[in-house]
Amino acid sequence: MFRKKKQRVDPLIQHLMAVVGEKNVLYRREDLVAYECDGFTLCRGEARAVVFPANTEEVAAVVRLLNRENIPFIARGAGTGLSGGATPLGGEVIVSLVKMKKLLQVDFENRIAVVQPGYVNLKLTQSIAGEGYYYAPDPSSQSACTIGGNVAENAGGAHCLKYGVTTNHILGAEVVLPDGKVIRLGEDGIPDLPGYDLLGLLTGSEGTLGIITEITVRILKTPEAKQTILAYFDDVEEGSQAVSDIISAGIVPAALEMMDQTAIEAVESANFPVGHPLDVQALLLIEVDGIAAEVREQAKEIVEVCRRRNVREVKVARDEKEAAAWWANRKTGFGAMGAISPDYLVQDGVIPRSTLPEVLKKIREISQDTGLRIANIFHAGDGNLHPLILFDERKPGEKERALEAGSRCLKVCADVGGSITGEHGVGIEKKEEMRFIFTDEEIEAQLRIRDVFNSKNLLNPDKLFPKPGRCAEVKKEIKERKLAEV
Amino acid sequence: MSSLYFDNILQSERIRKRATGSDLLGNGAEVAVYPETETEVAKILNAANERDLKVAVTGGGSKLGFGGLRKSYDLVVSLKNLKGIVEHRTGDLTLTARAGTPIRELTKKLAEHRQMLPLDPRWPEKATLGGVIASNDTGPKRLYYGAPRDVVIGLRVVYPDGRVIRTGGKVVKNVAGYDMNKLFVGSMGTLGVITEVTVKLRPLPPYESLALAVFREGREEAVQSFVNTLQRSHLEPVTLEYLNPLLTQRLAGPNRYALAVAFEGGKTAVEEQLNRIQKILPEGADLEVFREKEAKSWWDEWSRLPFNETASSEANSAEVAVKIGTHSSDAVAVVSQATELTAGRKVEALAHGGTGHGISRAYVRGDEEDVLDYLTQLRAFAEERRGYLVADHMVYPLRKRFDAWGTRMVHLPLMKGIKEAIDPKRTLNDQRFVGGL
Ligand SMILES: Cc1cc2nc3c(=O)[nH]c(=O)nc-3n(C[C@H](O)[C@H](O)[C@H](O)COP(=O)(O)OP(=O)(O)OC[C@H]3O[C@@H](n4cnc5c(N)ncnc54)[C@H](O)[C@@H]3O)c2cc1C
Numbered sequence: 001m002f003r004k005k006k007q008r009v010d011p012l013i014q015h016l017m018a019v020v021g022e023k024n025v026l027y028r029r030e031d032l033v034a035y036e037c038d039g040f041t042l043c044r045g046e047a048r049a050v051v052f053p054a055n056t057e058e059v060a061a062v063v064r065l066l067n068r069e070n071i072p073f074i075a076r077g078a079g080t081g082l083s084g085g086a087t088p089l090g091g092e093v094i095v096s097l098v099k100m101k102k103l104l105q106v107d108f109e110n111r112i113a114v115v116q117p118g119y120v121n122l123k124l125t126q127s128i129a130g131e132g133y134y135y136a137p138d139p140s141s142q143s144a145c146t147i148g149g150n151v152a153e154n155a156g157g158a159h160c161l162k163y164g165v166t167t168n169h170i171l172g173a174e175v176v177l178p179d180g181k182v183i184r185l186g187e188d189g190i191p192d193l194p195g196y197d198l199l200g201l202l203t204g205s206e207g208t209l210g211i212i213t214e215i216t217v218r219i220l221k222t223p224e225a226k227q228t229i230l231a232y233f234d235d236v237e238e239g240s241q242a243v244s245d246i247i248s249a250g251i252v253p254a255a256l257e258m259m260d261q262t263a264i265e266a267v268e269s270a271n272f273p274v275g276h277p278l279d280v281q282a283l284l285l286i287e288v289d290g291i292a293a294e295v296r297e298q299a300k301e302i303v304e305v306c307r308r309r310n311v312r313e314v315k316v317a318r319d320e321k322e323a324a325a326w327w328a329n330r331k332t333g334f335g336a337m338g339a340i341s342p343d344y345l346v347q348d349g350v351i352p353r354s355t356l357p358e359v360l361k362k363i364r365e366i367s368q369d370t371g372l373r374i375a376n377i378f379h380a381g382d383g384n385l386h387p388l389i390l391f392d393e394r395k396p397g398e399k400e401r402a403l404e405a406g407s408r409c410l411k412v413c414a415d416v417g418g419s420i421t422g423e424h425g426v427g428i429e430k431k432e433e434m435r436f437i438f439t440d441e442e443i444e445a446q447l448r449i450r451d452v453f454n455s456k457n458l459l460n461p462d463k464l465f466p467k468p469g470r471c472a473e474v475k476k477e478i479k480e481r482k483l484a485e486v
Numbered sequence: 487m488s489s490l491y492f493d494n495i496l497q498s499e500r501i502r503k504r505a506t507g508s509d510l511l512g513n514g515a516e517v518a519v520y521p522e523t524e525t526e527v528a529k530i531l532n533a534a535n536e537r538d539l540k541v542a543v544t545g546g547g548s549k550l551g552f553g554g555l556r557k558s559y560d561l562v563v564s565l566k567n568l569k570g571i572v573e574h575r576t577g578d579l580t581l582t583a584r585a586g587t588p589i590r591e592l593t594k595k596l597a598e599h600r601q602m603l604p605l606d607p608r609w610p611e612k613a614t615l616g617g618v619i620a621s622n623d624t625g626p627k628r629l630y631y632g633a634p635r636d637v638v639i640g641l642r643v644v645y646p647d648g649r650v651i652r653t654g655g656k657v658v659k660n661v662a663g664y665d666m667n668k669l670f671v672g673s674m675g676t677l678g679v680i681t682e683v684t685v686k687l688r689p690l691p692p693y694e695s696l697a698l699a700v701f702r703e704g705r706e707e708a709v710q711s712f713v714n715t716l717q718r719s720h721l722e723p724v725t726l727e728y729l730n731p732l733l734t735q736r737l738a739g740p741n742r743y744a745l746a747v748a749f750e751g752g753k754t755a756v757e758e759q760l761n762r763i764q765k766i767l768p769e770g771a772d773l774e775v776f777r778e779k780e781a782k783s784w785w786d787e788w789s790r791l792p793f794n795e796t797a798s799s800e801a802n803s804a805e806v807a808v809k810i811g812t813h814s815s816d817a818v819a820v821v822s823q824a825t826e827l828t829a830g831r832k833v834e835a836l837a838h839g840g841t842g843h844g845i846s847r848a849y850v851r852g853d854e855e856d857v858l859d860y861l862t863q864l865r866a867f868a869e870e871r872r873g874y875l876v877a878d879h880m881v882y883p884l885r886k887r888f889d890a891w892g893t894r895m896v897h898l899p900l901m902k903g904i905k906e907a908i909d910p911k912r913t914l915n916d917q918r919f920v921g922g923l
Contacts, residue, residue, distance in 0.1 A: 109714060109815045110844075132718070154661045165659065167668075168636050183897045190811050190873055191844045192622060192633070192672070194920040195896025196904055200635055200668030204661045224720035244577050250600060250689035290722060294755030350657040354577040382659045383578070422659040430662075437655065437662060445651050445908075446664045452903035464663065 012069065016051050016093070019061045024052040024099070035094050038081040039141075042345065042399065043428050047074075047088040052099045056174060056182060056213040059095060063211065064180030066093055072458045075211040077118060077149030080141045082346050083427025085153065085206045089462055095211060097148050103127055104214070112171060112189040113219050117148025117212050121155075124217070133219045136163040139423070140331040148212050154204030156423035158255040158330070159287070161381035163220065165423065167203040172216035175202065178209075178459040188216045201449070206425050208460045209453040225292035226254070227299040228323035231306040231314040232280040236260065239282035240356040242309040243380045246286070247353070249305060251298050255287040256381030257330055260360070262340075263375040263388065270336035272329045280312060284380065285330055287323075333377045334388065341373070341390035343399075347406045349413030350422040353383040362412045363387055370405040372398070384422035385413065411436055426464045434466050491537065492519055495529045500567070509557075511550040512882030513542050513918070518562040524642065524650065524681040527563065531679065532648025534561055535913045541646075543675040543915055545586055545617030548609045551793075551807075551879040552621060553674060553890045555917040565616055568681060571595060573656075580639065580656060582684040585616025602690045604631035606785070608792045616680045621878075622672030625789065626725040626746065629842040631688070635671045640684035643670055643677075646913040656684050669904065674919040677908045691750035694724075696781040697763050698774045700734065704743030710818050712745065712768050713841045719766065721759050724748040726842040728818055730825040733836040737787055739774065743821075745841070748781065791836060792849055793879050804854040806861065806880045807847065812873030814844040823867045824848040831856040844873075858888055865892060876920075891920035 013027045026032060027049040036044040048071070053059045066073045073093040076086040088094065101118035106128060113124060113135070121142040124135040138157035139145055145155070151173065156165040163169075172186030185199040202209050233239035243256060259267065264276050264283060276283060284306070288298040299316050306314040317323035337344035351359050360376065367374040375388040387409045391402040406429075410420040414436035421430055434443060443465055450457070450465075492501055500520040521527045534541050539560035544550065546566065565586035572582040576599050583592060589610035592603050606625030607618045617623075619641075624633045631637075640654035653666035670680055701709060713726060725748040729737070734744040747763060749756045760775060767773055776784050793805045810820050817839030824837035824846070832853035839846030848864070850857055865875035874894035877885070895901075898921045905912070905923050917923070 109717075110813050111717070154665065156659060160659070164632070164636060167665065168632065183900070185896060187872055187894075189844075190813055192624075192809075192811050193894065193896055194874060194876055194891050195898075196673055196677075196901050197635060197668040197671060198896050198900055200665055200671075203668075204665045221717070221720070223722075247579060247689075248577065250692060252689065290751075291720065291755040291758060293758045294752045297752060297754060350655075350659050352575060352578040352580070352657060354575065379659070383657055384659045417655075418657050419655045419660040419662050421662050422657075423661055425661055426663065434663060438652075441649055442651050442653075443663070445645070445649075446666060448907040449664055449666070449669070449904065452900060452907050 012071065013049055015065055016049060016062065019065065020051050020053050020058050024054070026050040035076070035079070035088065038079040038084060038086040040082050040084040040087065040427060040429050042403065043084050043087055045088040045090045047094045048091050050094040050096055052096050054099050056176065059176045059211055059213050060180050060182050062095060063176050063178065067179050067456070067458060070456065070458065072461050074460045075148070075152070075207045077146035077152070078120070078144045080145045081149065081153060081427065082348070082424040083421070083429040085425055085427040085460070085463060087428060089428070097146065100213065106219070108133065110189055111219050112216055114188065114214065114216050115147050116214060118146050121145050121147055121150055128219055129222065132222050134222050135169070135217060136160070136220050137166045137169055140334065147215055147217065151203050151212055151215055152205065152207045153423065153425045156379070156384065158257055158379065161256055161379070162252050162254045167200060169218045170199060170203050170215060171218055173199055173202065173212050174214035175210035175212055178454045178456065182213070186216065206427060206460065206464050208450055208464055210459070223289035225295040226287060226289040226323070227295050228317040228326060229286040229299055229302050229314065230317070230326055231284040231286070232277055232312045233282045233284070233309070234280055234312050235310070236281045236360055237357045238309040238311070239284055240380070242284060242306050242311070243356070244354060245305045245309065246302055247381070249301055251288065251301065253286050253381060254289045255285070256379070257285040258378040258380040259283050259330070259333065260376040262373055263333060263377050266336040266340045266375055267329050267333055269339040270332060272325070272332055274325050274329045285326055337375060337388050337390060342392045342394070344391070345389040345402045345406050346424070347387045347389065347409050348421045348424040349385050349387070349410050349418055351383045351385060351413050351416050351418035353380065355416040356380070359385065359412055359416060363409055366405050366408045366412070370401045372401060372405055374405065379422070382422070383418065407433060428463060431464065431466050491533055492530060495526060495533065496521060510881045510883070512557050512885070513544070513550045513554045513559070515542060515559040515562040517560070518564055520564050520567045522567045524568070524644065527568065527644045527679055527681055528648040528650055530563060531644055531646055531913070535647045535911060538911060539913070540916050541913055543679050545614030546588060546612040548612045549617060549621050549878070551881060553885070553918050554882070555885065555922070557882055559916070563679065565614060565679070565681070569614070572682060574599070576601065579687040580658065580684060581687055582640070582656065582682060583615055584682055585614060585680045587615050589613050589615060589618060596687065597690055600690045601687045603685060604637055604688045605634060606789070608789050610789055615683050619671055619683055620673060620675045620680055624845060626727040626838070626840060627748070628845070629726055629840060630722070630724040635668060637685045638667050638671055638683060639686055641667055641670055641680055642682035644679040644681055646678065646909040646911065651678070654684070658686050675915040676905060676919045676923050677914065679914070693753040693756045694748065694750040694778060694781050695756050695760055696776040696784055697747045697749070697760055698739060698776070699745040699747065699767060699771045700740060700774060701743045702770045702772070704731070704822065706818050706822055708768060708770065709743065709745065710815070712771070713818065715766055716747065716763070717842065719762070721762060722749070723842070724750045726840065728821050728839045728841050730821050730835070730837040732825070732834060733838055736791070736836060737784060802854045803852065804857040804881070804884060806850045806857055806884065807878050808850065808861065808864070809876045809878050810846040810848070810864070810868045810873060812844050812846070812868055812871050814840060814842055816871045816873065817841045817844060817846050820846040820868065824864055827860050827863050831860055833857055833860050835860070854884070858884070861888055869894060895920045
C-alpha cells in the first residue's frame with residue numbers, strides 16, 4: 001500500500017485543488033485510509049479524494065464541479081456515525097466539513113446560535129455556559145461529533161427525553177444542493193415560515209439531500225437545579241417497571257437511562273468505573289431538572305418509586321462531581337465494551353417502553369442462539385435500546401454472526417411496533433432492515449422525495465434505502481455483499 | 487359534477503350536495519362526501535384522481551377561510567366522520583387517533599388518565615386533530631410544549647392517487663428513513679389526506695396558574711426589558727404572551743397592554759414561581775393571578791377568540807385573522823404596531839404576540855378597504871423585520887385582493903418539486919397553499 005508508485009495526478013484532483021487549494025485535497029492512497037469508514041467499522045470502501053472546503057462558496061464550487069462530471073460525493077463531519085453514513089462505497093469524493101468550524105453568532109435575547117457545520121457539539125455548550133445557556137442535544141459522542149453530522153443524523157442523546165432530539169432544536173440552515181445551488185431553509189429562527197417543512201425533512205436525511213453549510217440552533221437556559229439518582233435492581237423487570245412508574249407519576253425526567261449486567265461489567269472494567277455492583281441485573285440513571293423546589297420533590301418521589309419496586313439500593317448524587325462521574329461512566333458506555341471484548345457492534349432499536357421486559361428476553365434468546373454476549377444500554381425513557389453485540393473478529397464466522405444478531409435484534413424491535421433506529425441512522429448498515437418497518441410503496445415514496453433534491457443520486461448514493469427489486473432476491477444480494485465486504 | 491361517481495363507494499346518506507362551506511369563505515364544492523374509513527378515503531381519492539377532479543379536504547371546517555384561490559372544487563372530502571381513538575398506550579405516553587377527531591374530545595379522554603395532548607390550538611371543540619396538524623395551528627403554549635412538528639411521531643396518509651403511506655412510526659424516537667411526517671405537518675392538505683395521527687403525550691400538569699402582568703403604560707422598552715428579565719431568570723413559563731389593550735379587556739381585564747405568564751407543574755413549583763415573578767415585576771405593572779379553574783377558563787375563553795365562521799354579511803365590512811412570524815424579540819413591537827395601525831382607520835384589532843416564540847396574531851374587523859390597508863401596512867412591518875404575515879381567516883373575495891400567504895416562503899422550486907412528485911395532477915387542495923401550491 002505504501003509502495004511509491006509514480007502517480008499521474010488525476011485531472012479531477014487538479015480541478016479540486018484549483019477550488020480549495022492544494023493543501024486541502026487528499027488523494028494518495030495512504031491518506032485516504034483514514035476515510036475508509038466511520039464509526040461503523042465493519043464496512044469499508046475507498047474514496048477517490050477528500051476535500052476540505054473553507055466556506056460555503058468553496059463547497060458549492062466543489063459540488064458544481066462534481067455534479068458536472070457526474071462524480072458521486074459524500075459530506076463528512078467527524079466520522080463518528082455508527083451506521084456507515086459517511087463511509088465511501090468506492091470512488092466517491094468526500095467533502096469534509098471539519099475546517100468550517102466557527103461559531104458565527106449567539107443571540108441570547110432570541111435564544112439562537114449560528115454555527116458552521118464542522119463546529120463540535122460540546123463546544124457550543126461550553127462557549128455559552130458562562131452566560132447560563134446550553135445546547136440540549138447531547139449525543140455521547142458530543143466531544144467529537146459535529147453539529148452538521150448531528151443534523152444529518154437527527155442525533156439524540158441522554159438528555160433528549162425532556163428536551164427533544166436534534167430536529168426539535170434546529171431553526172434554520174444554509175444548504176448546498178446536489179447541483180451546487182445554495183439555499184436557505186428557515187429564516188434564522190423565525191418560526192413557521194410558510195411552506196413545506198423542508199428543514200424538518202433535511203434533518204435526519206443522512207446527507208442524501210444536501211450539504212449543510214450553516215445551522216441556526218435553539219439554545220436553552222440552564223435549569224436552576226438538577227438532581228441525579230442512581231438505582232440498582234436485582235431484577236430487570238422491576239427496573240423496567242420502575243421506569244414506567246416514574247413516567248406514570250407524571251414526572252418527565254431530563255434523562256432516564258438503563259444499563260444491564262453485561263453493560264455494567266464493561267463500564268466498571270473501563271476507564272471511568274464508579275463502583276457499580278457487578279451482580280445487579282440493571283441500573284437506572286435518572287436526572288431531573290427545573291425549579292429547585294420541584295426538583296427536590298421529584299427526586300424524592302423517584303426514590304420512593306424505586307423502593308416500591310424492590311430496588312437493592314437507590315441514591316441521590318451528593319454533589320455535581322458525583323453526578324458527573326456517573327454520567328462519564330454512562331456516556332463512555334459504548335467504548336467500554338472494548339474492555340471486555342475485542343470487538344463490538346452497536347445496535348440502535350426503538351421499542352414502546354412498556355415492551356422492554358419482553359424485548360430483553362428475546363435479545364437474551366438471540367444471544368444464546370448466536371453464542372455471542374449482548375450488553376444493553378438503553379435510553380429507557382424514550383424506548384431507544386442499544387444492544388451491544390460482543391464478538392471477536394479474528395474468530396472465523398463471528399463477525400457474520402454479530403451482524404446477524406444485530407439484524408435479529410432490530411427485527412424484534414420492529415415486531416413489537418418499534419423502529420430499527422432511534423438515533424444512529426440507517427446508513428449502509430440497516431438499509432435492508434428498512435423493510436422490517438416500511439412497505440415497498442413507502443420506500444418508493446421516500447425515494448421520490450430524494451429525487452426532488454438529489455435527482456442524479458450523486459450525493460451519498462446507495463445509502464439509506466434497500467435496493468429496489470423483489471425482496472427475497474435483494475436480501476440474498478445484500479447478504480452476499482455484506483459477506484464480501486466484511 | 488355528478489355525485490354518482492361515489493355511489494358505489496359510499497352509502498348515499500354520506501354524500502351530500504351543496505352541503506359544506508359557505509360561498510363567501512370558498513374552499514367548498516357542490517358535492518361533499520363523508521367517508522368513515524381510510525379505505526373509503528382511498529377509494530374516493532383514487533376515483534377523483536382518475537377523473538381529474540379537484541378535491542378540497544376539510545376536517546371540522548374551522549379553517550375554510552384559510553388560504554385558497556379557488557372559489558370551489560369539484561368535491562369536498564370531509565374527515566368529520568373519520569374519528570375516534572385507535573390506540574392510547576398510556577404507559578408509553580403515545581396516542582393514535584383518526585384525523586377527524588375533535589381536539590376537545592381527545593383532551594377530555596386523556597385527562598381521565600392524567601395525560602394531555604401538548605397542543606393548544608384554537609377552537610378545540612371544532613378543530614380536528616388532522617386539521618390542526620395539516621394547518622400547523624398553535625397557541626401561546628408552544629413556548630414550552632412545542633408545535634405540531636414536535637408532537638407528531640407518525641401519520642397515515644392517503645396519497646392523491648389512493649395509495650396509503652405510513653410515515654414515522656409509533657415510538658417517540660425514530661430516525662429510520664426520511665422524516666416524512668414533517669412534509670405533511672403544515673402542508674395544508676396539498677400533499678395527502680391525513681387519516682390517522684400518532685402523537686407524543688405529556689403528563690397532565692397537576693397544577694396551573696396564570697399571572698397577568700398589566701402595564702399601566704405599554705412602553706415597548708419597559709415591556710421588552712421585563713420579558714428579557716423573565717427569559718434570563720430560572721422561571722419556566724409555559725407562555726409569555728403579550729396582549730394588546732382591546733384583548734386584555736375582552737378577557738375581562740382593564741383596557742391595557744398585558745403579559746400573560748402561565749406556569750404549569752407541581753403546586754410547589756408553580757406557587758414558587760408566582761412568588762418570584764411578583765418580586766421582579768417592574769414599576770408601573772400590576773399582577774393579577776388566576777389559579778386552576780380560573781386559569782383554565784381564561785384559556786378556554788382565549789381559544790374561542792378567533793373568527794372562524796362566515797364573516798358578517800354587512801356590506802363593506804371585513805373580518806380577518808392573521809398570523810405574523812418574527813424573531814421573538816420583535817413580538818412586542820408587532821403587537822404595538824398591530825394596535826397603533828388601527829388609529830385613523832375604521833378598524834379594530836385584538837392582538838397578541840409570543841415574546842418567547844415569535845408567533846403573533848391579530849383579529850381585525852372593520853371597513854373592508856381600511857382592513858386591507860391595515861393588513862398591507864402590518865405585513866410590510868413584519869417583512870422589514872425579516873418576518874411574514876399570513877391571513878388565516880379571510881373571505882374568498884378578499885383573498886383575491888390580498889395574497890393570504892405573501893411572498894416570504896420556504897424555497898419555492900423545491901416545494902414545487904415535492905408537490906409534483908406526490909400530486910402531479912394537482913388533485914388535492916389545488917392553490918390552497920403558499921406560492922400557488
Ligand atoms: C462512542 C460513540 C457514541 C455515540 N453516541 C451517540 C448518541 O448518544 N446519540 C446519537 O445520536 N449518536 C451517537 N453516536 C453516533 C454519531 O456520533 C452521531 O451520528 C453524530 O451525529 C455524527 O456526527 P459526525 O460529525 O461524526 O458525522 P459523520 O459521521 O461524519 O457523518 C454522519 C452522516 O452525516 C452526513 N453529514 C455529515 N456532515 C454533514 C453536513 N454538513 N451536511 C450534510 N450531511 C452531513 C454524512 O454524510 C453521514 O451520512 C455515537 C458515536 C460514537 C462513536
